Amino acid sequence: MTDIAPNLATPLERLAAEAAATAAGRNPHGEEGERYTAVNSEKNRPLYESRVKVYPKLVHGTFRRLKWLVMAVTLTIYYVTPWLRWERGPGLPDQAVLLDFPARRFYFFFLEIWPQEFYYVTGLLILAALGLFLVTSVAGRVWCGYACPQTVWTDLFLHVERFFEGDRAARIRLDKSPLSFNKIARKVGKHIVWLLIAVATGGAWVFYFADAPTLAAQLLSFEAPLIAWLFIALFAFTTYLLGAIAREQVCIYMCPWPRIQGAMFDEDSLLVSYRADRGEKRGPHKKGTSWEGRGDCIDCGQCVAACPMGIDIRDGMQLECIQCALCIDACNEIMDKVERPRGLITYDTFRNQELRQAGETPRVNLLRPRTVVYTIALTLVAAVMLFALLNRATLEANVIADRNPLFVTLSDGSIRNGYQVKILNKEHSARSYRISIDGLEGAALTRPALTGEHDEIVSVNPDTLVNARFFVSLPIDRLKQLDKGEAEFTFIVTDIENGTTATKKTSFKGPIK
Amino acid sequence: MSEKHKDDVTGVETTGHSWDGIRELNNPLPKWWIYTFYATIVWCIAYWVVMPAWPYITNEGWTYTKGLIGYEQREVVTGELAGIVESRADAMLQIAEMPLRDVAADPALMELALAAGRAAFGDNCAPCHGSGAQGFKGFPNLNDDEWIWGGTLEDIQYTVNHGIRWEANDGTRQNIMMAYGRDGILSRAEISDVAEYVLSLSGRSENAEAATRGSEIFATQCVTCHGADGTGNRELGAPNLTDAIWLYGGERANIIESVSNGRSGTMPAWEGRLSEATIRSLTLFVHSLGGGEE
Numbered sequence: 043m044t045d046i047a048p049n050l051a052t053p054l055e056r057l058a059a060e061a062a063a064t065a066a067g068r069n070p071h072g073e074e075g076e077r078y079t080a081v082n083s084e085k086n087r088p089l090y091e092s093r094v095k096v097y098p099k100l101v102h103g104t105f106r107r108l109k110w111l112v113m114a115v116t117l118t119i120y121y122v123t124p125w126l127r128w129e130r131g132p133g134l135p136d137q138a139v140l141l142d143f144p145a146r147r148f149y150f151f152f153l154e155i156w157p158q159e160f161y162y163v164t165g166l167l168i169l170a171a172l173g174l175f176l177v178t179s180v181a182g183r184v185w186c187g188y189a190c191p192q193t194v195w196t197d198l199f200l201h202v203e204r205f206f207e208g209d210r211a212a213r214i215r216l217d218k219s220p221l222s223f224n225k226i227a228r229k230v231g232k233h234i235v236w237l238l239i240a241v242a243t244g245g246a247w248v249f250y251f252a253d254a255p256t257l258a259a260q261l262l263s264f265e266a267p268l269i270a271w272l273f274i275a276l277f278a279f280t281t282y283l284l285g286a287i288a289r290e291q292v293c294i295y296m297c298p299w300p301r302i303q304g305a306m307f308d309e310d311s312l313l314v315s316y317r318a319d320r321g322e323k324r325g326p327h328k329k330g331t332s333w334e335g336r337g338d339c340i341d342c343g344q345c346v347a348a349c350p351m352g353i354d355i356r357d358g359m360q361l362e363c364i365q366c367a368l369c370i371d372a373c374n375e376i377m378d379k380v381e382r383p384r385g386l387i388t389y390d391t392f393r394n395q396e397l398r399q400a401g402e403t404p405r406v407n408l409l410r411p412r413t414v415v416y417t418i419a420l421t422l423v424a425a426v427m428l429f430a431l432l433n434r435a436t437l438e439a440n441v442i443a444d445r446n447p448l449f450v451t452l453s454d455g456s457i458r459n460g461y462q463v464k465i466l467n468k469e470h471s472a473r474s475y476r477i478s479i480d481g482l483e484g485a486a487l488t489r490p491a492l493t494g495e496h497d498e499i500v501s502v503n504p505d506t507l508v509n510a511r512f513f514v515s516l517p518i519d520r521l522k523q524l525d526k527g528e529a530e531f532t533f534i535v536t537d538i539e540n541g542t543t544a545t546k547k548t549s550f551k552g553p554i555k
Numbered sequence: 556m557s558e559k560h561k562d563d564v565t566g567v568e569t570t571g572h573s574w575d576g577i578r579e580l581n582n583p584l585p586k587w588w589i590y591t592f593y594a595t596i597v598w599c600i601a602y603w604v605v606m607p608a609w610p611y612i613t614n615e616g617w618t619y620t621k622g623l624i625g626y627e628q629r630e631v632v633t634g635e636l637a638g639i640v641e642s643r644a645d646a647m648l649q650i651a652e653m654p655l656r657d658v659a660a661d662p663a664l665m666e667l668a669l670a671a672g673r674a675a676f677g678d679n680c681a682p683c684h685g686s687g688a689q690g691f692k693g694f695p696n697l698n699d700d701e702w703i704w705g706g707t708l709e710d711i712q713y714t715v716n717h718g719i720r721w722e723a724n725d726g727t728r729q730n731i732m733m734a735y736g737r738d739g740i741l742s743r744a745e746i747s748d749v750a751e752y753v754l755s756l757s758g759r760s761e762n763a764e765a766a767t768r769g770s771e772i773f774a775t776q777c778v779t780c781h782g783a784d785g786t787g788n789r790e791l792g793a794p795n796l797t798d799a800i801w802l803y804g805g806e807r808a809n810i811i812e813s814v815s816n817g818r819s820g821t822m823p824a825w826e827g828r829l830s831e832a833t834i835r836s837l838t839l840f841v842h843s844l845g846g847g848e849e
Contacts, residue, residue, distance in 0.1 A: 061566070087568070089583055090583055090585070090588075090589050091583040091585065091586065092585075092586050093585055291587065295585060295588065358564065444687070446689070447687045447688075447696075447698065450689070450845060451799055452699055452701075453699065453700050453701045453798035453800050454798065454799060455798075455799035458845065460698075460845060490842075490847065491842060491843065491849065492659040492660075492665075492839075492842065492847065511843075
């Protein structure tokens with residue numbers, strides 16, 4: 043045997059023959075390897091490859107239905123939430139979920155988060171991270187396969203493509219066929235619907251940042267601010283690019299999650315797997331013949347056809363597999379047809395595969411240290427956040443003492459310090475507060491001239507912060523209170539109606555005698 | 556040396572390197588990736604041509620390529636500043652024309668006036684009066700309640716407009732303290748005595764005899780401006796010698812220096828140099844520092 047059939051026509055066929063030879067342990071280039079070297083042999087492998095288009099086939103089954111459900115729920119939440127209303131009182135927005143950037147507030151139903159309370163968002167992110175770790179360690183890439191916006195929108199766009207161009211075989215035929223009115227009409231229709239969905243997606247996004255009914259009316263009458271148009275255009279473009287064009291390329295090449303999640307499973311995580319112990323040896327099966335001495339896999343290739351990533355799950359766990367479980371449905375359909383038990387491809391764990399190989403009984407081990415720890419951490423963080431939210435004060439006070447100058451000597455020799463008292467009224471009604479001080483004997487509390495009648499009363503509008511300037515003076519004979527030129531005291535802010543108080547410690551500074 | 560292995564599972568070659576036994580598969584890059592990369596390079600070069608980009612050296616020093624459209628960041632900032640000034644024009648007009656007390660009574664206008672005053676103070680007044688208006692020797696502390704020329708809104712506005720002993724301005728505040736020692740009006744001993752008396756006005760005298768002698772000198776030389784009881788005269792800009800605030804220092808040596816060499820500090824006149832709205836904002840700001848008088 044000198045070389046591998048040099049008269050095979052295409053490089054691809056030569057490559058296939060090469061691969062077969064390698065698999066059989068022979069030198070793919072023959073003894074006289076120098077004479078025949080295919081353009082795509084190991085020596086000449088290209089650095090870049092063209093994308094191979096994937097034509098996923100429609101399947102029916104439990105997991106397809108589950109994906110539909112998740113898609114319906116997530117898309118409904120995304121598109122409908124900005125339209126939900128929540129009454130908050132006059133002058134305040136009535137949108138349930140609103141990120142009000144100009145007013146610097148985040149409204150979420152009964153919650154109202156100020157920029158100073160941004161740590162709630164940190165808490166949310168921590169919860170999201172812990173939730174992800176927990177779910178991934180239990181059931182693998184559930185996020186990737188069911189809930190990720192990339193998956194959901196790509197799935198939706200695939201259905202649109204299927205609607206216009208038919209299922210897998212029809213789509214492949216259409217792409218191969220020459221240009222015709224039919225082809226153009228189908229393609230154009232598909233792209234139009236894709237663009238409409240993309241614009242609607244961008245539109246829904248901007249509605250989170252402005253009052254939805256108002257902005258919608260403005261958009262329809264072309265009176266909306268430029269920034270709204272820009273963001274709608276941006277999100278429409280990215281939705282179209284990533285969901286309609288890039289699809290699986292995002293998961294394989296762009297997204298960091300596959301790499302991270304790969305590190306989050308362990309031997310007990312339930313992952314979409316091909317049960318090789320049941321399926322091998324694979325091969326075609328004639329109806330009526332026995333299933334003895336062979337595997338259940340009839341090599342129909344439906345799992346590959348159904349896969350939106352275009353991979354073969356029978357090759358094993360791989361980065362491209364987003365664990366959407368459509369191959370499970372595809373294989374189960376076939377198993378039903380050939381009257382074999384379902385579950386040739388199923389959610390299985392590494393440990394169970396080893397156990398079965400060793401002849402022991404497999405078990406599902408959900409309650410293990412990792413999952414328990416994640417659950418406890420999740421519960422704790424959620425509890426802390428809930429507690430903080432429920433005990434949120436509606437009145438806050440902050441005091442900033444003047445640093446330049448530290449103190450002023452008045453004509454009668456007394457020492458005066460200046461303070462900025464910041465009062466945050468988080469109620470939905472205007473309130474008046476009395477300011478007083480405690481901890482300095484003989485101190486006088488005054489305000490700059492021209493302030494008005496009631497010096498110690500400060501009125502604050504609803505949902506606002508007011509910065510009030512106060513002076514505290516100590517007469518000469520009281521300066522003994524200062525230790526090395528400093529004495530601590532407290533500002534007390536009292537709501538004159540309901541008596542709620544907020545206090546803040548600060549210091550009085552004088553000459554160091 | 557690099558040794559390329561073929562991974563059993565995927566059939567893909569490794570890069571050939573091994574890091575502690577870990578190898579990396581050498582999958583081909585997707586073509587769209589490399590085309591996007593080339594596109595960014597094209598964009599980069601186009602950007603260099605269109606926008607200001609590269610510094611280079613000439614005979615006159617360093618300069619930079621200006622770009623085809625002449626985009627200037629400084630122009631953008633100037634434009635933005637002009638826009639801000641325009642958006643405040645109405646309110647500033649009100650500040651310039653309404654009576655000062657009416658401006659003070661309007662919280663929104665007052666907020667703007669105080670902010671404008673604080674900014675203008677930093678640019679114009681802080682070099683002498685200090686960044687916190689705390690003053691230095693010879694430059695008054697504007698936070699306290701001692702005013703040489705008066706601390707009402709009108710007094711402050713007049714002082715800011717016309718300055719103090721500012722020759723170029725017609726209405727400037729005028730008066731000087733003579734140099735009693737340098738010009739030979741009083742002898743050394745007399746100056747020492749009158750200083751002792753002045754110290755006694757704020758209860759710090761240690762030599763009653765000298766103070767009594769000094770009181771007679773004070774009665775002839777000083778009361779015209781500083782008043783019979785030494786409490787000062789705002790018309791003449793003569794400070795109150797009985798309180799705890801001393802512009803040039805209140806120790807014996809400082810008082811002797813003031814009497815001997817005289818005092819005639821100056822302050823620029825700001826009318827014509829600053830807009831009416833700015834001067835009024837400064838007035839309101841200084842008045843609000845803590846010593847403003849009704």
